[in-house]
Amino acid sequence: MPTLDSKPLDYDVMIVGAGVAGMESAASLGDMGYKVALVEKNSSIGGRSILLSKVFPTLDCASCIVTPKMAAAAHHPQIDPMVYTEVDSIVRNGDGTFTVDLHKKASYVDFDACTGCAQCEIACTVAVPDQYNYDLVARRVAHIPFPQAVPKKAVIERHGQAPCTHTCPAGVKPSGFVSLVRAGRHEQAFHMHLADAPMVGSLSRACYAPCEGECTRGDKEGTVHIRAIKRYMVDRYYADHAVPEYGPVENQLATRVAVVGSGPGGLTAAFHLAKAGHQVTVFEAESHAGGMLRHGMPRYRMPKEILDRDILNITALGVEIQTGTPVNRIAELKAQGFDAVYIGVGNQKPRIIPIEGRELPGTEIQDCMRFLRETNVGDELPDIKGKHMVVLGGGNVALDVARTAVRMEAASVSILCLEPREKMPAHGWEVEEADEEGVRICAGGATKRLYRDAEGQAQLEYLKVGTIEFTEEGKLKSFKATPGTEQSLPADIVVLAVGLGPSTDAFRDELGLTPGGIITVDDQTLQTSDPVVFAGGDAVLGPSIIVEAMGQGRRAAFYMDRMLRGEAMDVSFGDTLEMTDKQTVLDTSKSWRPVAPVALPVRPPKERVQSFECYEQTMTEAEARHEANRCLNCGECSQCQECVRVCPAFCIDFDMKPKAMQLQVGSVILSTGYEILDPARKVPLGYGTIPDVISGPQMDRLLAPTRPYNGVLRPSDGKEPENIAIVLCNGSRDHTVCNPLCCRIGCMYSVKHAQLVMGALPLADVTIYYIDIRAFGKGYDEFYEQSKGMGVNYVKGKVARVEQLENGNMALSYEDMEGARGLKKREHDLVVLTVGFLPNTEPFKLYKGGTLDADDFDYVRELDPVSEPCCTNVAGLFAAGALVGVRDIPDTVLHAGAAAAQVATYLESARAN
Amino acid sequence: MSPICKIEREMLEIVQDEMVMKDRIAALLAQGPRTIPEIAEALHHSSYEVTIWLFAMRRYGDVEEIGRADVDGYFKYELKEKPANDAAVGSEER
Ligand SMILES: Cc1cc2nc3c(=O)[nH]c(=O)nc-3n(C[C@H](O)[C@H](O)[C@H](O)COP(=O)(O)OP(=O)(O)OC[C@H]3O[C@@H](n4cnc5c(N)ncnc54)[C@H](O)[C@@H]3O)c2cc1C
Numbered sequence A: 001m002p003t004l005d006s007k008p009l010d011y012d013v014m015i016v017g018a019g020v021a022g023m024e025s026a027a028s029l030g031d032m033g034y035k036v037a038l039v040e041k042n043s044s045i046g047g048r049s050i051l052l053s054k055v056f057p058t059l060d061c062a063s064c065i066v067t068p069k070m071a072a073a074a075h076h077p078q079i080d081p082m083v084y085t086e087v088d089s090i091v092r093n094g095d096g097t098f099t100v101d102l103h104k105k106a107s108y109v110d111f112d113a114c115t116g117c118a119q120c121e122i123a124c125t126v127a128v129p130d131q132y133n134y135d136l137v138a139r140r141v142a143h144i145p146f147p148q149a150v151p152k153k154a155v156i157e158r159h160g161q162a163p164c165t166h167t168c169p170a171g172v173k174p175s176g177f178v179s180l181v182r183a184g185r186h187e188q189a190f191h192m193h194l195a196d197a198p199m200v201g202s203l204s205r206a207c208y209a210p211c212e213g214e215c216t217r218g219d220k221e222g223t224v225h226i227r228a229i230k231r232y233m234v235d236r237y238y239a240d241h242a243v244p245e246y247g248p249v250e251n252q253l254a255t256r257v258a259v260v261g262s263g264p265g266g267l268t269a270a271f272h273l274a275k276a277g278h279q280v281t282v283f284e285a286e287s288h289a290g291g292m293l294r295h296g297m298p299r300y301r302m303p304k305e306i307l308d309r310d311i312l313n314i315t316a317l318g319v320e321i322q323t324g325t326p327v328n329r330i331a332e333l334k335a336q337g338f339d340a341v342y343i344g345v346g347n348q349k350p351r352i353i354p355i356e357g358r359e360l361p362g363t364e365i366q367d368c369m370r371f372l373r374e375t376n377v378g379d380e381l382p383d384i385k386g387k388h389m390v391v392l393g394g395g396n397v398a399l400d401v402a403r404t405a406v407r408m409e410a411a412s413v414s415i416l417c418l419e420p421r422e423k424m425p426a427h428g429w430e431v432e433e434a435d436e437e438g439v440r441i442c443a444g445g446a447t448k449r450l451y452r453d454a455e456g457q458a459q460l461e462y463l464k465v466g467t468i469e470f471t472e473e474g475k476l477k478s479f480k481a482t483p484g485t486e487q488s489l490p491a492d493i494v495v496l497a498v499g500l501g502p503s504t505d506a507f508r509d510e511l512g513l514t515p516g517g518i519i520t521v522d523d524q525t526l527q528t529s530d531p532v533v534f535a536g537g538d539a540v541l542g543p544s545i546i547v548e549a550m551g552q553g554r555r556a557a558f559y560m561d562r563m564l565r566g567e568a569m570d571v572s573f574g575d576t577l578e579m580t581d582k583q584t585v586l587d588t589s590k591s592w593r594p595v596a597p598v599a600l601p602v603r604p605p606k607e608r609v610q611s612f613e614c615y616e617q618t619m620t621e622a623e624a625r626h627e628a629n630r631c632l633n634c635g636e637c638s639q640c641q642e643c644v645r646v647c648p649a650f651c652i653d654f655d656m657k658p659k660a661m662q663l664q665v666g667s668v669i670l671s672t673g674y675e676i677l678d679p680a681r682k683v684p685l686g687y688g689t690i691p692d693v694i695s696g697p698q699m700d701r702l703l704a705p706t707r708p709y710n711g712v713l714r715p716s717d718g719k720e721p722e723n724i725a726i727v728l729c730n731g732s733r734d735h736t737v738c739n740p741l742c743c744r745i746g747c748m749y750s751v752k753h754a755q756l757v758m759g760a761l762p763l764a765d766v767t768i769y770y771i772d773i774r775a776f777g778k779g780y781d782e783f784y785e786q787s788k789g790m791g792v793n794y795v796k797g798k799v800a801r802v803e804q805l806e807n808g809n810m811a812l813s814y815e816d817m818e819g820a821r822g823l824k825k826r827e828h829d830l831v832v833l834t835v836g837f838l839p840n841t842e843p844f845k846l847y848k849g850g851t852l853d854a855d856d857f858d859y860v861r862e863l864d865p866v867s868e869p870c871c872t873n874v875a876g877l878f879a880a881g882a883l884v885g886v887r888d889i890p891d892t893v894l895h896a897g898a899a900a901a902q903v904a905t906y907l908e909s910a911r912a913n
Numbered sequence B: 001m002s003p004i005c006k007i008e009r010e011m012l013e014i015v016q017d018e019m020v021m022k023d024r025i026a027a028l029l030a031q032g033p034r035t036i037p038e039i040a041e042a043l044h045h046s047s048y049e050v051t052i053w054l055f056a057m058r059r060y061g062d063v064e065e066i067g068r069a070d071v072d073g074y075f076k077y078e079l080k081e082k083p084a085n086d087a088a089v090g091s092e093e094r
């Protein structure tokens, strides 16, 4: 035996699995003075036994037996309980010690601070089946596993980040506010959105919703209408709160930040900087704040009163917005005492293309921004009544111009663009809607000249595009017009919407710009060539979308805050979990009932072109909650932040990461227990289709003091059953499920169930269907006889089928093996299937240093149960409890004691050598 | 409604509806205590699914049973006195 002293050991022994066996071995070894690591993958120790009602044959309360063992293991000075920890590999070293790799899973709760108050669980918005109640009831994603848990700490289950949330460039968490709206909490939904991005109303109207593009439900009946849900939530909130409920933050700093440009990016940066305590002034060249949201987006999709209300979310923090104040030199801002500057000037400089005949008298050529600005902020709309308008360009801006013009009673509005219709840069749905509103779409046409026809009408002549090429990113590369294909469109006004450039001319001398005028920044921090100047939004990205600009505003604010506080800049921002695997979510929900998306209320085209009223309408509460309930909870935890909001001990930490460890130990005990056979495998017995056919473990939960219902009730309708059948040996001694073994405990726990039911429901009849009763232990036969004395009926017969009857009860068909014999039927109103057990094969995967031998039934093989109990084929690696064969609690305790003795022998002989 | 009640959906799918159904059940119980079959009939849902939603509501303190089961073996459930809804479980309240 090699010496153990050759390597420093972290523990004398590691015990994997903290059920009765693991706890017992740990306590014995701890008492002998050995240092023990007790590893448990669940968040509480106790194993399956702590979930039991009472124990046979004494009918002692399981909690009374197991809780002291849990306390002893948890508080023993020699034992380190490591819960929520999984072993990844066990390797035996040459010197007879073991190297164990393991990791503590991220619980997202600081265990040291958690008081176990369960407020997070009560507030959590995601319900999932409760495995600790064998799926009889729901629990929450944030949960304490059961009332007697040791340690009594909450954990949060996360399976990656929901695709919608992972996609949002502004870091908004759609999965979270959707979950809150589903739960009827629109106020909290608004607040959690606000914490990430303040322009909630604007996003609810004008965001192109990349989240919806990624939504997993989109691969089923259609994406969850996330933006429409947001619209419902924000409309309700703004209706109730005309002004924000907060003011400037308490901890005001002396640092001053200038934000240049009040578009969504600038305002978002201002919001987050002000929340961090900085003094923020926003400088806006135009007469009104809002950038493109104000000047570029037509009212019918971006109502200006919503924008005004959004801006209050920012100014409420004390942010000052100076409109009509263009900034032409950054140096001037510095001279005024600003410590840092954010440039968010956008991309509003129109591209002008020459058109032959542009001087034609009576024809007006305008740039798109001027047209949109005049229609959006002036008191009066420009008069285009009765005029023919052609809009050049096929992007979203061209569509906005054209659809605005049809609302201003133009005689005709046409769009002329180079791309074929299916390649137009605008969204397909937007082109459709423009079409419905009467905009003529001339896709695939190249402008030739302006001229006046014989009747004196100005016309724009164009040629058909013959060939057109795009770059890999889908940008237009080149095109060729086909001569001789001339056609004309009436054109009193021509609006150029053929591209916009960054509005950065003023900063050419002060900042690094690309030849195209884009500000060059550090990708991570958004810092420009001047270290105190940061930039984001369209001025950095080129033409983008509002939520991208907001994302950059938020990112820049994060790094500006760090810079101003003198903190390191080489930290990552928005470090998130990996995206949930959509396929897994789709597989899990494969058999779910299809639920069609709520049809969004939209005004008919004829009605909507009559005014600038919003053409989309807001869903009702019932519609919004129904739509939100289509969400598949892709990441389990929705990130709704309710737990964070309510936790009095501030212990939720979503940045927590799993912690990998490597430990050197003198020996290892595996005590990972057993698996329970899924009774649904016995199809004729109806488990999984008939609600009142339940399993033995479920019956134990119904009888436990911490039961899921208020008594022993049938799951189908909450009725107290009157006539209960307990059917033994389902999936044990059963070759149809390849499990020839007697489960060893089914008979006795069923006798226990029968006795306990008779105590709980004194008027109920209880019948046990058995093949033979195996009451082999001390006091077990007496226990069985006692049940007979109490009136439990015993029927020797194999149950072949359970069917549901018209009255809701069940008919059991069984082969009578005594008495009259033959096939019989009996009616019951609750059926309990005593299920067989299966080996837990996980340990075979954990041992990586060779092969851990299995016995003929796939349990871990004991070298010799008589002469070498608990010893496996690997010296120093022991097995305790049900892992080597299912057994009851007294036998498990004995076996665990034997394992402890074997470990002590191993360690001592190693030391002696 | 036929007394026959089958499991028609997976548990995960059923429990997901709880967040919507619990307010509908609460609204019904606000009118007076009811048994599970009565709730199921009023809401046109299977009594098995109502059992699952109702016992989650009971677990998290929204409802409780009254006294003993009636002669047919059914308990009546009523709303439990507590702040208007669990959305109100904020740190300020405690
Ligand atoms: C319905 C029912 C009723 C019963 N009634 C009785 C009764 O009345 N009386 C009685 O004596 N017995 C009863 N039993 C049997 C009793 O549950 C077992 O005897 C006992 O649980 C065996 O203890 P164990 O420690 O070997 O396994 P378990 O209790 O199964 O504990 C194993 C532990 O290991 C953990 N684990 C698993 N894999 C890993 C891993 N890779 N890493 C870390 N941890 C891991 C598990 O999470 C678990 O905590 C009943 C069983 C059932 C199902």
Ligand code: SF4
Residues within 6 Å of the ligand: A109, A113, A114, A115, A116, A117, A118, A119, A120, A121, A153, A154, A646, A647, A648, A649, A650, A651, A652
């Ligand atoms: S609310 Fe906080 S302290 Fe209470 S159980 Fe949850 S995490 Fe622990």
Ligand code: SF4
Residues within 6 Å of the ligand: A120, A123, A124, A125, A126, A141, A142, A156, A157, A636, A637, A638, A639, A640, A641, A642, A643, A644
């Ligand atoms: S963020 Fe929401 S869903 Fe996630 S654990 Fe907290 S309360 Fe539950």
Ligand code: SF4
Residues within 6 Å of the ligand: A162, A163, A164, A165, A174, A175, A178, A214, A215, A216, A217, A224, A226, A630, A631, A632, A633, A634, A635
């Ligand atoms: S199903 Fe829900 S969580 Fe998943 S992507 Fe869609 S909205 Fe997000």
